[in-house]
Each structure stands twice: as structure tokens, then as C-alpha cells.
Amino acid sequence: MKFDNPEDIVQLTPLWEGERFPNGRPKVPADVLRRMRKITLEEAWGPLWNRGYAFQFEGDLKIVHPDQIMVGRAVTAVMVPQRPDLHETLLRYGHEQEGRKGFFNQWVIDSLVEDDVAVVDMFDKVHLGTYVGGNLSTAISTRTKRGGAVIWGGIRDNQQVSQIDNINIYYRGSDPTAIAEVTMTGMNVPARIGKAICLPGDVVLGTPAGVIFIPPHLAELTVVQAEKSQVRDVFGFVRLREGVYTTAQIDAPWTTALMRDFVTWFESDPAAEAYRHLTWEKELEDAAKRDAEGGSRHDVRL
Numbered sequence: 551m552k553f554d555n556p557e558d559i560v561q562l563t564p565l566w567e568g569e570r571f572p573n574g575r576p577k578v579p580a581d582v583l584r585r586m587r588k589i590t591l592e593e594a595w596g597p598l599w600n601r602g603y604a605f606q607f608e609g610d611l612k613i614v615h616p617d618q619i620m621v622g623r624a625v626t627a628v629m630v631p632q633r634p635d636l637h638e639t640l641l642r643y644g645h646e647q648e649g650r651k652g653f654f655n656q657w658v659i660d661s662l663v664e665d666d667v668a669v670v671d672m673f674d675k676v677h678l679g680t681y682v683g684g685n686l687s688t689a690i691s692t693r694t695k696r697g698g699a700v701i702w703g704g705i706r707d708n709q710q711v712s713q714i715d716n717i718n719i720y721y722r723g724s725d726p727t728a729i730a731e732v733t734m735t736g737m738n739v740p741a742r743i744g745k746a747i748c749l750p751g752d753v754v755l756g757t758p759a760g761v762i763f764i765p766p767h768l769a770e771l772t773v774v775q776a777e778k779s780q781v782r783d784v785f786g787f788v789r790l791r792e793g794v795y796t797t798a799q800i801d802a803p804w805t806t807a808l809m810r811d812f813v814t815w816f817e818s819d820p821a822a823e824a825y826r827h828l829t830w831e832k833e834l835e836d837a838a839k840r841d842a843e844g845g846s847r848h849d850v851r852l
Contacts, residue, residue, distance in 0.1 A: 553644060553737040554661065559750050562740065565767040566751065571663075575738060576751030576766035578623060583665055583753065585773045586621045586764075591757040593776035594764060601768065608744035609760030611700070611720040614711055620718035620756030622667035622697035624748050624763065626741040627658045629672045629681075629703070632731040640733055654734035659686050661737075662693040667754040669763070671741040672703025676723035678730040679703040684710030691717045700754060700761050702743045720761055774828065781825040785812050788821075809837040 552558075559574035566576040586594075591607075598606050630636075644650040650657045658668055659682070668690065672679050682690065682699060684707035690699060691714045698717040705711060705721045706728070738750035748754070748763040755762050764772055786800040789811075799808065813830050816822045 551640075551643070553648060553650075553657065553734070555738075559738050562749055563751055563766065565765070567767070570751075573738065575623070575625070578751070578753050578766045578769045580665065582770050582773055583621050583623075585777065586753060586755055586769070587619050589755075589773060589776035589780070591755065591759050591762060593779055594755050594762050594772050597772045597775050598762070598764065598768060603765065603768070606746055606764065607760060607762045608746040610744055611722060611760055612724075613756070613758070614708075614719040614721075615715065616758050618715075618718050620667065620698045620720075620754065620761075622665045622694060622754050623766075624669045624750055624752040624754050625658060625662055625666050626736075626738055626748055626750050627654075627668065627670045627734055628736040628739055628741050629654070629670065629675075629732045630735050631673070631675075632733050636735075637733040640735070653729065654732070655681050655686065655729055657734070658737060659689050659693070662690060662697070664693070664695045665697055666694045667697045667756075668699040668701075669741055669743060669748045669752075669754060670699065670701045670703065671743060672701055672722075672732070674702055674722055675732065676704035676725050678725070678727045679732065680706035680725055680727060680729050681721075682711070682719070683707035683728075687711045687714055687717070687719065690719075698756065700743055700748075700756070718756055720756055777825055778828055778833075781816065781822055781828070782812065784821050785815055785819075788815070788819075803840055804833075804837055806834070806837045806841050809834055 554573050556574035563576050569577040571577050595607060670681050672681055681701045681703050682705050694717060696716055699719045701721045704723050704725045706726055708724050741748045746763055751766045753764040753769045789795045790800060
């Protein structure tokens with residue numbers, strides 16, 4: 551058994567074809583993370599739900615900074631209640647065989663890099679289950695720059711933690727006790743956060759409603775679909791105010807004529823400038839195919 555084992559991480563994430571960290575963790579590009587900060591929870595949820603990823607969201611969490619969006623790459627940890635033989639074996643192994651220092655939670659925090667988010671299954675333990683306090687939250691801030699943590703368990707030193715404004719922390723509850731009577735059985739392994747599952751390298755999107763874990767191979771697709779939805783909405787609002795189209799036309803799958811009107815607007819209007827990295831060939835093809843087939847216009851555009 552090894553903690554943070556590259557072979558295991560690569561085996562767990564075979565659909566990721568991009569760059570990886572030295573430990574095998576998928577490294578979703580920084581530009582995708584930057585763009586992810588501008589999309590909503592529902593925009594991220596839709597592409598995952600439609601592809602069968604039904605257990606990626608958890609909303610039953612407290613938030614240190616409720617109005618602050620958090621985005622980063624997941625570093626996961628799984629904790630279990632302490633059993634003396636297992637606890638001593640794993641703690642000694644980490645110290646002696648892997649050269650780790652301190653307690654299990656410090657191993658995870660010490661591994662974080664820029665844009666990381668620690669995602670910890672603490673089996674909903676709050677009393678004697680405070681995974682971070684003021685010191686480790688400061689370390690998260692220093693290491694991740696703008697990441698944070700999602701903890702299915704507790705935190706302490708809330709008054710200190712709330713003063714750290716460049717990261718965010720999602721957690722179950724607060725307690726003055728320190729972490730105790732727990733053992734880490736896995737680092738960068740699948741982790742359960744309430745109803746959701748997170749794998750190492752997932753993109754963590756934290757919003758006022760909760761957190762969603764986006765598989766790395768779907769991260770860019772999720773951002774692109776969200777951005778396309780946003781800019782189409784901008785166009786739709788413009789044309790509705792002008793009285794060019796009805797709400798039924800805007801909310802239904804778009805015809806070729808409407809799609810061409812949109813592309814013309816998209817290529818010239820200043821309101822679309824931030825979205826001009828997007829392309830629309832597939833949408834034009836789909837519209838032409840629907841027109842040729844005489845498809846129904848009563849469906850709602852998703």
C-alpha cells in the first residue's frame with residue numbers, strides 16, 4: 551500500500567489525455583480553470599448529468615466565504631475512525647518509507663500546489679474531526695494561491711480562517727477540538743463527499759449553492775458549453791428586446807436562419823468579444839439537419 555501512488559492515479563483516470571503532474575494527477579490547463587470561474591453551478595452540472603455523471607454535486611456544506619467562487623484541481627484524502635493496529639502501521643509507513651512529516655492531514659496539505667483544492671472524506675466527523683484550523687488554512691492559502699478545501703468533516707479557528715480571503719473552505723461543522731482518533735487510508739484515491747464522488751485531478755467548482763466535481767476529461771467541454779449558453783443568452787435578450795423573435799423561437803432549437811443571424815451578430819457585436827474563441831460549425835450543421843428533417847420546434851433548447 552502506498553500513499554499518492556502514480557500508478558494508481560493513472561489507472562483511475564484513463565480518459566484524461568492531457569498533461570499530468572509527476573504523481574500522475576491530471577493537470578487541467580490553467581486557462582480552463584480561469585474560464586471555469588465565470589460559469590454557474592447549473593451550467594457545469596448540465597453536461598455532466600447528460601453524460602451519466604449523476605453524483606458529482608453536494609450542497610449540504612457550510613462555506614467560509616459564501617459569496618466567493620472556488621475553482622481548483624482536486625487532491626483527495628480518505629479518513630476512517632482510528633483502529634490502533636491500522637493507525638500505527640500506516641503512520642509509521644508514511645514516516646519511515648515515504649519520508650512524510652507530522653500527522654496525516656499535514657501530508658495532504660504539504661503536497662498542495664498552485665490552484666489545488668484539498669478534498670477530504672472525514673466521514674462527517676466534526677468533534678475531534680477538525681481537519682484544518684488557522685495554521686493549515688494559512689498553508690493552503692500559501693501553497694494554492696486561490697484554491698481551498700472541501701471537508702466532509704470539521705474545521706476549527708473559524709475566526710482566523712475567515713480572515714484568509716484568497717481561498718475558500720467548504721465544511722460540515724465547527725468545533726474547538728483538534729483532529730484526533732482518525733487514520734488516513736488513502737491519498738489521491740476516490741473520495742466520497744456526501745452524495746458526491748471526487749477523483750484526484752477533478753476540477754472542483756465551489757459556488758454559493760455547494761460544490762461540483764468535474765472529471766478532468768470533461769472540464770473543457772463543460773466550460774465551452776457553458777460559455778456558448780451564456781453568449782447565446784446575450785444574443786437572445788438583444789433580439790427579444792428588439793422584437794425580432796418570440797420567446798418560443800429563442801427557447802426552441804434554433805433554425806438555420808436564426809443561427810446564421812446569431813453568428814453574424816457574434817462576429818461583430820462588442821458584447822460577444824470575450825467569447826470569440828468559440829466556434830459554431832457543429833451548431834450550424836445541427837440546425838441545417840433539423841431543418842431538412844422538418845424537426846419539431848416545440849422542444850426546449852438546453
